[in-house]
Amino acid sequence: MGVIETAIDTIKEMIIDGRLRPGQKLPVEKDLAEQLGVARNTLREAVRALVAMRVLQTRQGDGTYVTSLSPGLLLDGMSFVADIHLDAGAGQFLHVRRILEAEATALAATRIPGDDLAHLGDLLDHAEKVAAHPTIDHEKLIALDQDFHSLITSHCGNPVLAAVIQNMSGRTVRARIWRGMTDPQAVHRTLREHRAVHRALLARDPDRARLHAALHVLGVEESLTGPRTCESTDD
Amino acid sequence: MGVIETAIDTIKEMIIDGRLRPGQKLPVEKDLAEQLGVARNTLREAVRALVAMRVLQTRQGDGTYVTSLSPGLLLDGMSFVADIHLDAGAGQFLHVRRILEAEATALAATRIPGDDLAHLGDLLDHAEKVAAHPTIDHEKLIALDQDFHSLITSHCGNPVLAAVIQNMSGRTVRARIWRGMTDPQAVHRTLREHRAVHRALLARDPDRARLHAALHVLGVEESLTGPRTCESTDD
DNA sequence: ACCCCCAATTCATCCGATGAATACGAATGG
DNA sequence: CCATTCGTATTCATCGGATGAATTGGGGGT
Numbered sequence: 001m002g003v004i005e006t007a008i009d010t011i012k013e014m015i016i017d018g019r020l021r022p023g024q025k026l027p028v029e030k031d032l033a034e035q036l037g038v039a040r041n042t043l044r045e046a047v048r049a050l051v052a053m054r055v056l057q058t059r060q061g062d063g064t065y066v067t068s069l070s071p072g073l074l075l076d077g078m079s080f081v082a083d084i085h086l087d088a089g090a091g092q093f094l095h096v097r098r099i100l101e102a103e104a105t106a107l108a109a110t111r112i113p114g115d116d117l118a119h120l121g122d123l124l125d126h127a128e129k130v131a132a133h134p135t136i137d138h139e140k141l142i143a144l145d146q147d148f149h150s151l152i153t154s155h156c157g158n159p160v161l162a163a164v165i166q167n168m169s170g171r172t173v174r175a176r177i178w179r180g181m182t183d184p185q186a187v188h189r190t191l192r193e194h195r196a197v198h199r200a201l202l203a204r205d206p207d208r209a210r211l212h213a214a215l216h217v218l219g220v221e222e223s224l225t226g227p228r229t230c231e232s233t234d235d
Numbered sequence: 236m237g238v239i240e241t242a243i244d245t246i247k248e249m250i251i252d253g254r255l256r257p258g259q260k261l262p263v264e265k266d267l268a269e270q271l272g273v274a275r276n277t278l279r280e281a282v283r284a285l286v287a288m289r290v291l292q293t294r295q296g297d298g299t300y301v302t303s304l305s306p307g308l309l310l311d312g313m314s315f316v317a318d319i320h321l322d323a324g325a326g327q328f329l330h331v332r333r334i335l336e337a338e339a340t341a342l343a344a345t346r347i348p349g350d351d352l353a354h355l356g357d358l359l360d361h362a363e364k365v366a367a368h369p370t371i372d373h374e375k376l377i378a379l380d381q382d383f384h385s386l387i388t389s390h391c392g393n394p395v396l397a398a399v400i401q402n403m404s405g406r407t408v409r410a411r412i413w414r415g416m417t418d419p420q421a422v423h424r425t426l427r428e429h430r431a432v433h434r435a436l437l438a439r440d441p442d443r444a445r446l447h448a449a450l451h452v453l454g455v456e457e458s459l460t461g462p463r464t465c466e467s468t469d470d
Numbered sequence: 471a472c473c474c475c476c477a478a479t480t481c482a483t484c485c486g487a488t489g490a491a492t493a494c495g496a497a498t499g500g
Numbered sequence: 501c502c503a504t505t506c507g508t509a510t511t512c513a514t515c516g517g518a519t520g521a522a523t524t525g526g527g528g529g530t
Contacts, residue, residue, distance in 0.1 A: 003483070004283065016318055016407065028511060039484045041276060044512090048239065048280040049287035053312060060512045061492030071324060074316040077288060081309040083251055085395075089306060092395035096335065099396075103334045160320075160327035161334075164399065172251070238514070263480065274515040279482090295481045296523030474529080482521070490513070498505070 007036050007046035015055065015066060026056070026064040053077060072163040079170035086173050091221055097168035098217035101149070104156035104165055105197060105213035106206035112155040120198050123148050124191065131187050141187070142178045148194055152201070177220055186223060193219060242271050242281035250290065250301060261291070261299040288312055307398040314405030321408050326460050332403035333452035336384070339391035339400055340432060340448035341441035347390040355433050358383050359426065366422050376422070377413050383429055387436070412455055421458060428454060 014020045026032055033043040047064060050056040054073050058064045067073060082093045127144040130137055153162045169177075181187050193216040200208035249255045261267055268278040282299060285291040289308050293299045302308055317328045362379040365372055388397045404412075416422050428451040435443035 008287070012315065016321075030511095041485080042483060045280050045283040045483095048284050052243070052284035052287050053315070058512065059492075060490065061510075063492095063511065069319055071316060071320065071327070074319070075313065078310065078313065080247065080288070081306060084304055084309070085306065089395060092306070092393045095393055096396050096399055099335060099338045100331065158327045158330050160324060161331050164331055265480095276516080277514060280514095293481065294523075295521065296479075298480065298523095472530085474527105476527085477525095479524075480522085482519100484519075485517085486515105488513100488515080491511085493510075494508090496505100496507085498503100500501100500503080 003038050004042055004046050004049075007038055007043060008049050010036060011046065011050060012055070015069070020066050022066050022069045024066050026066070028063065071160045072166070075160070075163040075167055078164075078167035082168060082170040083172040086176055090173055090176075091224055093168045093173065094217060094221045094224070097165055098214055098221065100161060100165045100168070101153060101217055102210045102214035104153040104158075104161050105201075106210035107156040107158070107161075108152050109201050109204055109206040109209040111157050112152065112201060116151060116155065117198075117202055120148060120151060120201070123151070124194055124198060127194070128191055131184070131191060136184070136187065138178050138181075142175055145178065145190075145194075146174065152197070177224070180223065189219065190216070238273055239277055239280050239284075242273055242278060243284050245271060246281065246285060247290070250304070255301050257301050257304045259301050261301070263298065306395045307401070310395070310398040310402055313399070313402035317403060317405040318407040321411055325408055325411075326456055328403045328408065329452060329456045329459070332400055333449055333456065335396060335400045335403070336388060336452055337445045337449035339388045339393075339396050340436075341445035342391040342393070342396075343387050344436050344439055344441040344444040346392055347387065347436060351386060351390065352433075352437055355383060355386060355436070358386070359429055359433060362429070363426055366419070366426060371419070371422065373410075373413050377410055380413065380425075380429075381409065387432070412459070415458065424454065425451070 011020070020026070027035065029040050029043055029047075033040045036043060038046075047056055047058065051058060054067055054077060055069065056064055057067050082090075085093065123144055127141060127148075130140050130144070150162075150166055153165050156162055181190070193212065196212040197209060197216060200212050246255070255261070262270065264275050264278060264282075268275045271278060273281075282291055282293065286293060289302055289312060290304065291299055292302050317325075320328065358379055362376060362383075365375050365379070385397075385401060388400050391397055416425070428447065431447040432444060432451060435447050
């Protein structure tokens with residue numbers, strides 16, 4: 001194994017076994033390189049690899065620190081994976097998201113605070129106003145869609161679950177989905193599905209929330225794989 | 236944004252928009268560095284970051300290549316995330332795994348070939364023989380457990396789903412779980428649960444397979460957090 | 471046709487130097 | 501005494517070059 005890989009693993013293990021804790025500052029490049037028995041440039045490449053996976057953070061003029069290591073932070077490199085496969089594998093990512101988001105929405109039904117439920121309503125009102133405009137601002141709808149879903153899943157009680165869901169549809173994928181909705185009918189159907197999820201949450205009904213969330217993501221999946229028949233638009 | 240981050244994003248976008256395809260060879264360091272307008276050392280750090288996330292692969296004396304970019308490859312950095320959080324967040328990862336593995340096992344019930352079902356039976360026979368031995372070889376049980384689960388989930392029909400499940404319990408987490416089973420009673424219960432999943436698959440019954448898979452992972456969760464306190468406590 | 475060896479190519483690693491951003495303490499003014 | 505300013509030390513960022521190691525491919529020998 002190369003010297004750099006060894007250095008990466010050494011730092012990783014220092015973190016796993018607790019010698020390096022979240023927020024802690026690492027020795028300066030020169031010292032750490034000497035401690036690991038590698039050149040400064042080699043250490044830099046190891047550190048750079050760990051920075052890329054959000055394990056370390058460097059601040060010029062200050063030092064190198066261990067990040068919070070929170071799952072949400074460390075898992076967010078996954079969205080790039082989803083973006084790469086938007087050609088063939090987008091449906092596979094959405095399938096995973098459907099499974100997880102259904103469960104997360106059910107969990108959130110009994111956990112999300114009342115004021116956040118109200119905020120969800122505001123988001124939907126806003127989205128419907130944007131959708132009613134003659135020239136639809138797709139970027140705005142994308143942002144509102146993301147806010148809607150992440151606000152719900154963030155209250156499922158499991159940060160890892162929320163983070164994985166969040167990254168199963170990267171920004172590029174999400175943008176492609178909404179831009180693909182040239183049919184205003186499809187936009188309105190999506191918003192109705194959001195309303196249905198919201199009503200289930202208001203009723204604090206996990207089962208209804210699960211079903212509506214799954215149906216919603218499934219609708220997106222089917223809109224990708226082929227033209228969707230619109231018989232299920234009335235719920 | 237730093238020069239290195241810019242270089243990383245540039246290469247990423249070259250991949251996303253198809254200028255770089257899987258398996259393709261990159262220009263030599265000197266040329267690519269010049270093309271991106273950075274020093275060779277700087278480019279190396281960018282390449283190193285992409286190697287760490289399994290997007291690129293370098294072979295000394297040969298060149299730098301784009302990997303297959305398969306989801307299974309790109310997502311396997313996640314297992315490190317799970318390993319870091321084996322102190323507090325192991326239950327959160329297992330929760331996600333339970334949700335996904337239940338569904339994947341149900342999907343596999345109608346898809347896994349007959350000879351793989353037979354192979355699953357062999358794995359269980361082997362595991363029971365190991366467990367019956369006076370001095371239990373935990374490492375062997377860990378390997379058999381991993382083979383059992385991955386053989387099932389690999390037949391769910393969705394490589395992304397299989398990869399995410401695979402990485403929701405990293406090697407360290409899995410090892411800790413089995414080593415925590417000092418009670419031989421717990422080992423035998425686990426093996427009985429595996430048998431139950433296997434029977435459901437033999438019967439080609441998705442619903443039974445889903446339930447037994449979920450119950451199995453739930454049992455592992457409860458063995459970690461302590462019996463009967465499965466309410467997920469946030470962080 | 472096959473095998474062995476050598477040279478070219480390419481990445482791996484190391485070294486040293488300069489620039490840029492930050493932190494910290496000293497000097498200054500109120 | 502406190503706040504602000506400013507210079508200096510520390511630290512990472514970026515650069516250019518030099519040497520070693522692994523692979524590849526061609527040339528020569530059998």
